Amino acid sequence: MENQEIMDEGKQYIVVKLGCEQYGIDIKYVDNIVRMQRITRVPKAQPYFKGVINLRGEIMPVMSIRLKFNLEDDEITKKSRIIIIKTEQQALVGIIVDEVKEVVTLMENQVEKVAYEYGKDDLNSYLVGVGKYNNELISLLNINGVISEQEKGDN
Amino acid sequence: MDLSQYLEIFIDETNEHLQNLNEQLLILEKEPENENTINEIFRAAHSLKGMAGTMGYKRMQRLTHDTENVFSEIRNGKMKVTDGLVDTLFRCLDALEGYLETIQSTADEGTEDNEDIIKLLNDFISNEGKADVSQPAAKKEEIENKQEASGKEKYKELNILDFERNAIKEAANNDIKAYGITVYVQESCLLKAARAFLVFKALESLGEIIKSSPEVQDIEDEKFDFDFSVIFLSDNSAETIKAAVLDVSEIKEAYIGEIVLEQIEKQETAVAKETVETVKKETKPAETAAPKQAAQKTPAKPVGRSVRVDIEKLDVLMNLVSELIIAKNGLVSASAQEGSSINVGFNEQIEYLERITTNLHESVMKVRMMPIESVVNKFPRMIRDLCKKLDKKMDLLMSGEDTELDRTVIDEIGDPLMHLLRNSADHGLESNEERIRLGKPEVGTIRLDAYQDGNNVVIEVGDDGRGIDTEKVKNSALKKGTITPEQAENMSDKEIIDLLFRPAFSTAEQVSDVSGRGVGLDVVKTKIENLGGDIEVSTKKGEGSVFSIRLPLTLAIIQALMVELRDEKYAIPLNSIEMIEDVNVSDIKYVQTKEVINIRGTVIPLIRLDQVLNCPEKETEDESLLVVIVKKGDKQVGLVVDELIGQQEIVIKPLGKYININKIISGATILGDGEVALILDANTLV
Numbered sequence: 139m140e141n142q143e144i145m146d147e148g149k150q151y152i153v154v155k156l157g158c159e160q161y162g163i164d165i166k167y168v169d170n171i172v173r174m175q176r177i178t179r180v181p182k183a184q185p186y187f188k189g190v191i192n193l194r195g196e197i198m199p200v201m202s203i204r205l206k207f208n209l210e211d212d213e214i215t216k217k218s219r220i221i222i223i224k225t226e227q228q229a230l231v232g233i234i235v236d237e238v239k240e241v242v243t244l245m246e247n248q249v250e251k252v253a254y255e256y257g258k259d260d261l262n263s264y265l266v267g268v269g270k271y272n273n274e275l276i277s278l279l280n281i282n283g284v285i286s287e288q289e290k291g292d293n
Numbered sequence: 294m295d296l297s298q299y300l301e302i303f304i305d306e307t308n309e310h311l312q313n314l315n316e317q318l319l320i321l322e323k324e325p326e327n328e329n330t331i332n333e334i335f336r337a338a339h340s341l342k343g344m345a346g347t348m349g350y351k352r353m354q355r356l357t358h359d360t361e362n363v364f365s366e367i368r369n370g371k372m373k374v375t376d377g378l379v380d381t382l383f384r385c386l387d388a389l390e391g392y393l394e395t396i397q398s399t400a401d402e403g404t405e406d407n408e409d410i411i412k413l414l415n416d417f418i419s420n421e422g423k424a425d426v427s428q429p430a431a432k433k434e435e436i437e438n439k440q441e442a443s444g445k446e447k448y449k450e451l452n453i454l455d456f457e458r459n460a461i462k463e464a465a466n467n468d469i470k471a472y473g474i475t476v477y478v479q480e481s482c483l484l485k486a487a488r489a490f491l492v493f494k495a496l497e498s499l500g501e502i503i504k505s506s507p508e509v510q511d512i513e514d515e516k517f518d519f520d521f522s523v524i525f526l527s528d529n530s531a532e533t534i535k536a537a538v539l540d541v542s543e544i545k546e547a548y549i550g551e552i553v554l555e556q557i558e559k560q561e562t563a564v565a566k567e568t569v570e571t572v573k574k575e576t577k578p579a580e581t582a583a584p585k586q587a588a589q590k591t592p593a594k595p596v597g598r599s600v601r602v603d604i605e606k607l608d609v610l611m612n613l614v615s616e617l618i619i620a621k622n623g624l625v626s627a628s629a630q631e632g633s634s635i636n637v638g639f640n641e642q643i644e645y646l647e648r649i650t651t652n653l654h655e656s657v658m659k660v661r662m663m664p665i666e667s668v669v670n671k672f673p674r675m676i677r678d679l680c681k682k683l684d685k686k687m688d689l690l691m692s693g694e695d696t697e698l699d700r701t702v703i704d705e706i707g708d709p710l711m712h713l714l715r716n717s718a719d720h721g722l723e724s725n726e727e728r729i730r731l732g733k734p735e736v737g738t739i740r741l742d743a744y745q746d747g748n749n750v751v752i753e754v755g756d757d758g759r760g761i762d763t764e765k766v767k768n769s770a771l772k773k774g775t776i777t778p779e780q781a782e783n784m785s786d787k788e789i790i791d792l793l794f795r796p797a798f799s800t801a802e803q804v805s806d807v808s809g810r811g812v813g814l815d816v817v818k819t820k821i822e823n824l825g826g827d828i829e830v831s832t833k834k835g836e837g838s839v840f841s842i843r844l845p846l847t848l849a850i851i852q853a854l855m856v857e858l859r860d861e862k863y864a865i866p867l868n869s870i871e872m873i874e875d876v877n878v879s880d881i882k883y884v885q886t887k888e889v890i891n892i893r894g895t896v897i898p899l900i901r902l903d904q905v906l907n908c909p910e911k912e913t914e915d916e917s918l919l920v921v922i923v924k925k926g927d928k929q930v931g932l933v934v935d936e937l938i939g940q941q942e943i944v945i946k947p948l949g950k951y952i953n954i955n956k957i958i959s960g961a962t963i964l965g966d967g968e969v970a971l972i973l974d975a976n977t978l979v
Contacts, residue, residue: 285951
């Protein structure tokens with residue numbers, strides 16, 4: 139019984155907005171959320187890397203999920219934030235989002251796994267599933283897939 | 294006791310001794326009669342044996358013991374130094390280095406017995422008809438010791454306190470005897486405290502120590518000369534105790550005697566009278582010991598006062614200095630912004646701070662610096678081995694061994710240098726017969742020169758051999774398909790020589806195990822470039838060639854020129870900048886559709902940095918361009934920039950994972966206002 143309960147405690151996600159869509163990022167990958175700041179462009183880097191920022195004395199690359207997802211370029215507003223992601227390799231990288239909304243807890247049964255077979259485009263490898271919360275859908279990001287350099291759909 | 298705390302010292306000291314042995318053996322090979330050298334080798338071998346023994350490395354101890362035997366033979370004039378012997382001794386050193394390596398990685402000496410070497414060594418001794426020399430030597434020592442013994446039983450001078458006397462009395466009632474013991478540690482012993490500890494441990498297994506002089510704490514801290522005395526209660530015989538003490542290695546002698554209380558009482562009155570005298574006596578040995586030690590050390594290099602520091606601690610220190618410089622830059626730019634509103638005093642203080650941080654940075658850097666000696670001093674031995682292997686006579690001349698480089702660079706530079714030296718020995722120098730035929734001195738010369746040049750250190754490896762045959766290189770490249778025949782037509786000698794640094798390129802017709810596997814110069818080049826340096830070759834057919842390596846003094850903090858391109862800031866390392874010029878657009882000429890400028894007779898290609906770095910287009914073309922001229926070796930290139938900001942000390946930081954960076958960008962730095970600026974690697978542009 140106890141085990142069951144722990145399983146059911148679910149996972150916490152930070153809900154962010156990109157355009158009109160909502161995405162969830164597993165909170166265990168989030169190191170920090172900082173306000174938008176001046177980004178230094180790095181010539182000849184991958185196009186979806188906006189550049190680097192100075193985060194308390196460390197240089198940190200910042201990428202745009204919008205560009206990586208082939209959406210139109212970011213429009214920086216007051217609500218824009220940089221989420222500092224700490225990956226399993228302990229490396230830090232920032233991603234730009236339009237807005238950070240809230241932290242939600244999703245139970246196992248609120249998450250629907252993405253069927254990989256169907257539709258082989260990039261976006262699927264960037265998602266781990268779709269969460270349902272208060273009648274809204276949240277696409278849960280596969281952080282390692284988003285950040286890693288190998289682009290499966292690269293042509 | 295946990296010996297592991299001594300392990301690091303042991304490894305360091307052993308390394309030093311082995312290096313010393315290598316050097317001395319090289320001398321001995323040239324001057325077989327040099328007595329100083331023989332003594333020095335004997336001493337080093339002896340210390341090695343002792344140290345290995347203390348640490349419990351039995352195999353290593355055995356090997357050094359046999360080496361020591363050979364030298365004691367030579368020292369006593371019973372044996373001559375021969376080529377074969379030197380060869381065997383070198384093999385011995387290699388075997389010892391092997392032990393050390395195993396110890397370094399596993400803290401254990403491994404299982405290799407090196408029986409063959411030991412046998413060879415013993416054969417040398419028996420061939421000379423005088424087996425086992427250690428015995429007569431030991432006997433002699435004993436006699437000497439006996440003569441000196443009387444004054445050496447220092448325990449008799451110990452002051453026995455009341456409670457100790459009571460303890461002795463009580464022990465006597467229980468049939469336990471009290472002994473006074475004075476132990477002399479060998480003067481060459483390096484881990485005195487460890488030795489003393491082992492003696493104490495041996496004693497404690499036999500009885501109880503009730504007094505020691507100096508105090509145990511002082512002994513642990515090595516605060517004693519070469520002897521210490523204890524009063525010891527035990528029911529064992531004096532001989533057993535003495536044997537136990539002498540069992541500890543590097544213990545020179547132990548004097549033991551029973552203490553009877555009446556004796557002490559008598560003595561005490563005597564001592565009281567003779568206090569003045571004893572004081573004299575005690576100071577005397579100390580005085581004589583000191584000069585003796587000094588005399589022993591004179592043949593070795595003078596040892597400076599030094600502390601061993603973990604390199605990681607230095608890295609932390611360096612990081613803190615970097616942070617401080619960033620903070621200082623912040624202050625500087627803040628004060629510049631406010632401008633007039635800040636009073637003069639504040640600016641003066643900032644300038645003062647600037648001076649201090651720069652000095653601090655330099656000092657910390659210097660702490661991290663090591664003389665290149667630690668790398669190059671193994672080369673004479675290597676060249677000697679190569680002489681035998683290649684059957685060529687050659688000399689290695691070295692200069693500038695005291696040139697200092699950052700520790701991280703030192704760690705990496707050994708392999709490339711070794712490779713270049715092997716290259717010179719194998720490809721560069723002709724065979725002896727050929728040299729004689731060409732009218733050159735029979736013995737070839739290889740040079741290794743190091744010197745500081747501004748913010749760089751230059752290391753040159755040269756030989757007086759045949760030089761690089763550009764035709765041969767060209768043909769070889771053609772054969773391998775590295776270049777096309779058309780390319781070959783138009784190549785300058787320099788470009789051809791650069792081919793040598795391409796991967797999988799070797800001109801040696803025969804692959805030897807010295808060099809010529811084709812995995813050479815390109816690896817050397819990459820390694821040096823990874824260290825932020827570069828390598829160049831100059832060669833003259835028939836006269837030899839010189840490889841010069843140029844390395845930056847430090848890796849983390851550099852002086853840079855800040856430039857602006859549109860609204861982006863970039864840093865160009867100052868050491869690669871030759872000059873800055875204002876160039877009129879009308880002065881730009883075209884060579885093969887590429888832009889060039891002519892500055893005082895030199896034609897310099899222009900690089901539009903904004904285009905290389907994909908900066909946004911400029912709306913209007915200026916009439917004059919700001920050109921920063923950078924050099925790499927004797928090549929120059931002009932970089933067009935929009936604006937100059939000024940010179941600044943910058944801290945190099947990596948850009949982080951995941952982001953792909955072009956070779957042009959070598960890192961990033963944080964400016965005073967917190968902004969990030971990218972550092973351009975001018976070398977890749979030239």
